[in-house]
Amino acid sequence: MAQQKQKRGPLQFLQFGVIGFANAGIDIGTLNLLLIFFHTDDRMLxxxxxxxxxxxxxxxxxxxxASITFKRSAKGNNRQRILFIIQGLVSLGVSNLVFLGTNELLDYTAVPNWLRYNIAKGLAMFLSFLASFFMVKYFVFKDFGNRFIKEEN
Known part of the structure; x- marks a missing residue:
């Protein structure tokens, strides 16, 4: 059983990464569309x-x-939804801090705005992806029930 868990780890990370790649397209694509249609340099926008x-x-x-990577432990219950929202907010905080911080640092260089925003977004996506994976794996879709049953036996 322990070997099966170890094998699932790299596969889960790979599945999470593939889904993350699609999410990155949504994330950076949406940001760039918003910047194209409503260009701004305002930090709040x-x-x-x-x-x-x-x-x-x-x-x-x-x-x-929930459908693929963590389907064995995803129950779709309110507890998991709430925990997913919490991890999403934490990851959003990481993303926003890294995005704004990197953008601010690159503002002192001669990097054009569009490139600066995309470099900042890329770094923000990578770091929030890592934070999200570990929170989802060990916090949101962690199967607490089976762990306690095994300890009792």
Missing amino acids: LLLYNTIAYSLAVANSYFWN
Whole structure:
């Protein structure tokens, strides 16, 4: 049983990564569409655009990860939904902090705005992806019930 859990880890990370790649397309695509149609350099609007883009990607992530990556432990109950929302908010915080921080740092360089926003978004996506994976795996879709049953036996 322990070997099976170890084998699932890399496969889960790969599945999460493939879904994450699709989410990245949604995330960065939405941000760039918003910037094309409603260009701004205002930090609060950039924060709003990043939040909208990230939220769409997280909604997609929940659907696919609950259906594929963590289907054995995804019960679709209120507890898991609430925990997923909490991890989504934490990951959104990571994404927003990294996006704004990197954008601010790159503002002192000669990097054009569109490239600066996309570099900042790429780094934000990567770090929030890592945070999200570990929170989803060990916090949201953790099968607490089976763990307690095994300990009793």
